Amino acid sequence: MAEEKKFYLTKKGLEKIKKGYQTLKKLKTAKIKGEVPKILESEDLNPEYLSFQEDLSLLESRIAELEYILKNAQLITPPPKEKQNIVNLGATVTLEDSDGEINEFMIVGTLEANPNEGKISSESPVGKSLLGHKIGDKVIITSPIKIVYRIKKIRYQSI
């Protein structure tokens, strides 16, 4: 049997998923009863729920997806102090390139990756190349291009 996919989430990310799941379940009940729940009357409605307002099948498939995610969620916790010099999920990595310029990424699971927030997925080529490296390591990201970074700093905040 194929191994089930694990979803790595920060505490904040997991809470968000749980909250979303509960909201969508309420929405489904209301839709089945033919009611417009209060959350949908507000002008400030969270845009995350807009897609499901009209489309019941999309709503149902999202609920099933969230159930699957919650079943397979794994909380990202900061590693013990002696291992905090190694890049792992949840780490914010400060990198220096060959011109001395600084770049920073936070490594997260696929569900929380957002380049606009500086968060990259551990499954992206850049994320993958960084995992497991220590401060001072030289990391080479190769595709057709070759980017050489040196890891300057690794931080784990309370996640």
Add this chain to the structure above:
Amino acid sequence: MSIFFMKGLLNFLIEINKLKEIPRTGWVLMGVKNPETIADHTFRTAFLAWLLGQKKKLNLKRIIKSALSHDLCEVYAGDITPFFYYPQLPKKKKERKKILMKWARLSEKEKKKIGEKKFNKEKTALLRLIKFFNPKVKNEIFSLWYDYEKGILEEGKFVRQLNRVETLLQSINYFGSNIVKSGNNWWEWVEEIVEDPLLLDFLKVIQKKFYGKRIRIYRSEEKELEGILDFFLKIGKLKRLPRLYWLLRKVKNPETVAGHIFTLTMMAWILGRERKELDLEKLLKMALCHELSAIYTGDTTPYDEILSKTKKSKKEILKKLPRLSKKEKMEMFLKDYQEEKRAFEKITLTLKPSLKREIIQLWEEYRTKSTPEGYFLPQLNVLAILLQGLLYEKKDKDFFTFPLWEWAFEICDHPLTLGLLEEMKKKFY
């Protein structure tokens, strides 16, 4: 359909037409002459969404709409890149280019700050753009964009990655595989975000084709992805192909075939959703496909044959629709049909048989008007052309849209298309 809906729709279409004139910032900064527009980029992103989304078994209707809407906000927000906020971006061309050769290096704090600024600017712009619509349409467009920005659902997350893959392909088109010329930034940009296994394989196929890299993926998968890549490279030519109808009328920098397809697909989405009896996914795909043949036939117009035979002045001929007998029309149709069919066979040659059949079938339905979707789309097509003509006419009083009106009056018979036609009359005259 309410008069307010039509008014709102027309205003929206006029506004998004600007995306056919806004060049993408990255190319401008890199000094590319006459680069692709945001509409051109959206066209191929929507195609990537269809073909690769199908392989991923994603919701195709949703993913195509997501691709179509992902850059709509740029009508007012412009195409923002992190370099706009880069503290050391010099004014001198040479020095600036040096920085642009690699992707922006920023701290986490700067990334968050820039990301938030960009998000808020684009959100405000999008809300301004869709204010013309009723809440249902407004919610749909806004939620698709929000999903794309935040990567909540699979489709939004996938399109976010496709956006960068499409740009990477375009960078190879402009600069080739010579990293010294192109810089690292396009690959860096892609490799930060692409994480989907299918897209990672697709990137490997790109590396093999353009950089001679050895790759390790399943042979059958490799072959299929190579075929898809070949198809995307071919359709990229439509971004550079100006519409002949406007060139004949001496319009400077007219819309491209890809730009026209973008407008038509947007119309198909917004008007198609009002016709519940139609298959919207099919209509969207049909709109994306309808003029692919131009890659090989070039863009054609009903005047081509007449202009080559007549002694009358070109200006005289172009003043009205060609006057043809039923027999002549039939002959012209058959000739074009055969040429276009041959072109479609060539374009889809490298795709797997089921996809090839689907694309050719969609084009045939459109060309022969043999299904409800195939009957509706030509009406939208003439309205998309008429609207573009009216916008050119507004800029240049010597430009005349008379033949386009004639054409629209001949072809439109559905209350929705007639309603939009009426609204155009009110708006422009």
